[in-house]
Amino acid sequence: MTILMNGRDLAQKVRESLKERVNKLKKRGVTPTLAVILVGDDEASKVYVRNKHRAAEKIGIKTIDKKLPQNAGQEEVIKVVKSYNNDPNVHGVLVQMPLPKQIDEKAVIDAISPKKDVDGSHPENMGRLFMNEARALPCTPRGIMELLDEYDIDVRGQEVVIVGRSNLVGRPLAALMINASATVTVAHSVTHKLQEVTKKADILVVAVGQAGMIDESYIKPGAVVIDVGINRTAEGKLSGDVNEASVMGKASFLTPVPGGVGPMTVSMLMKQTVEFAERSVVDD
Ligand code: NDP
Numbered sequence: 001m002t003i004l005m006n007g008r009d010l011a012q013k014v015r016e017s018l019k020e021r022v023n024k025l026k027k028r029g030v031t032p033t034l035a036v037i038l039v040g041d042d043e044a045s046k047v048y049v050r051n052k053h054r055a056a057e058k059i060g061i062k063t064i065d066k067k068l069p070q071n072a073g074q075e076e077v078i079k080v081v082k083s084y085n086n087d088p089n090v091h092g093v094l095v096q097m098p099l100p101k102q103i104d105e106k107a108v109i110d111a112i113s114p115k116k117d118v119d120g121s122h123p124e125n126m127g128r129l130f131m132n133e134a135r136a137l138p139c140t141p142r143g144i145m146e147l148l149d150e151y152d153i154d155v156r157g158q159e160v161v162i163v164g165r166s167n168l169v170g171r172p173l174a175a176l177m178i179n180a181s182a183t184v185t186v187a188h189s190v191t192h193k194l195q196e197v198t199k200k201a202d203i204l205v206v207a208v209g210q211a212g213m214i215d216e217s218y219i220k221p222g223a224v225v226i227d228v229g230i231n232r233t234a235e236g237k238l239s240g241d242v243n244e245a246s247v248m249g250k251a252s253f254l255t256p257v258p259g260g261v262g263p264m265t266v267s268m269l270m271k272q273t274v275e276f277a278e279r280s281v282v283d284d
Contacts, residue, residue, distance in 0.1 A: 002248045003151070005226075005255045007143070010150050011263035014271060015059055021274050022060040025281065032277035033062040034092040034118065034269075035084040039077055040070035040100045049096050055266050061273055064090065074103045078111045085113040091280055092118030092273040097168075118272045121167065129172055132179045136272060141173035143264025144205065144226055145180065151253060153224055155182040159200050163187045163214070163241075164207035169228055173205060194218070211239040215246035225251040228261050 022032055034056055038049045049065075056063045066080060077095070084090045093116045099105050114124040120136040128134050148155060160182040164170040170186055177184045187197050198204055198218040206214050207228035219225060229241030240257030247254060255261050 002251045003253045005147055005151055005253055005260055007147055007255060007260040007262065007264045010147060011143075011267040014146070014264075014267040015055065018059045018061075018267075018270055018274050021278065025274070025277055026060070028281060030277055030281055031062050031089075032060075032092075032274050033064065033090050034094065034273045035064040035066060035087075035090050037066045037068065037077065037080055037084075037093070037095045039068045039072050039096070039103065042098065045096045045098070051266055052094070052269060055270055056273070059270055059274075061270060070100055072100070072103070074107060077103055077108055081108065081111045085111075085116060088280075090116065091276040092116055092269075094119055094269070116276065118269060118276060120172065120272070126167070126172065129179075130175045132175075134179075136276075137176070137268070138168060138172040139268035139272065140169050140207075140228060140261060140265045141176050142268045142272075143261055144173060144228070145176055146268070147226075147255065147261065147264055148203070148224070153203070153253065155180045155203060158182050158202040159185070160203045160205065161185045161187060161198050161201035162205045162207070163191075163194070163198065164205075164209075164228070166207065169207040170205075173207075206241040208241045210241055212243040212246075213241050215243040216250045219247055219251055221250055222252045223250075224253040225255070226261065227255050227257050230257065230262060 036049055036052055053063045084093045093112050095108050109121050112122055114122045117125050117136050120138040125136045160177045162170050162173055165186050165188045174184050174186050187194055195218050199220050201223055203224045205226040209229055211231035225242055225247055227240035227242040231239045233239050238258045
């Protein structure tokens with residue numbers, strides 16, 4: 001039997017628990033505030049940004065909705081980022097990716113103050129994470145760790161295979177897993193005999209971006225399968241990187257798409273914004 005891991009419910013639970021922390025902060029005169037910068041007209045990005053604003057509003061987190069045009073220049077974006085870095089009332093700064101072609105994403109990420117980097121993507125935060133001294137964590141990997149924890153899946157000593165090595169998901173998740181004492185393999189598009197690699201996994205995480213690529217032939221019986229992929233099918237439906245029907249019955253646990261990892265990502269963004277606001281009070 002395969003247990004579907006309910007990321008939606010856990011994400012909601014996290015958001016409920018944040019409300020109390022937000023109220024405490026407000027009593028001390030601090031309103032946790034997240035600045036979200038959206039550059040251009042990418043439709044998917046607009047949806048993601050809207051979801052973030054909605055989630056924040058329900059928790060009591062204030063958001064700043066900064067929109068820049070598709071033809072905005074790199075310096076213009078960096079100037080906006082720096083204005084929020086310097087604003088003591090802003091606790092978190094998030095630039096929605098991807099950015100239009102004329103802008104170097106790396107330069108923009110570098111410009112975010114590490115202390116306000118709620119997405120944990122600044123090189124300083126990434127470096128700290130790899131040294132097991134994390135101050136901010138990329139939201140999707142953190143959400144995956146919390147989801148595993150909720151289902152009492154202990155990663156210590158387990159063979160974890162991550163397919164995908166992006167800065168957003170694969171790499172930081174590998175660091176989190178190492179820090180949690182898992183034995184970690186990171187696979188990617190150049191990996192030889194991928195099936196043989198993934199079949200070793202007690203816990204298989206797939207973050208590739210190819211609908212249904214992983215079927216039952218890639219997993220060992222009883223494996224925990226975490227599907228990070230969000231792909232839109234020709235019919236406009238959301239689909240993960242794992243072929244759910246194929247692995248059902250063979251995997252012990254599986255995250256559905258939608259309703260698995262996705263909602264956790266937004267909740268982790270909210271959690272980190274609240275944590276940063278709490279830290280600002282302690283630092284005063
Ligand atoms: P990227 O495109 O940045 O990275 C994809 C990774 O998959 C790369 O490392 C690539 O290898 C690897 N890969 C591609 N094809 C294959 C293959 N055939 N075999 C093995 N490895 C392969 O994607 P992201 O990490 O940003 O996102 C991955 C997926 O997760 C997407 O569907 C995205 O929408 C989703 N996502 C979901 C989130 C959520 O909240 N649920 C958050 C972030 C992303 P190489 O490095 O060699 O090119």
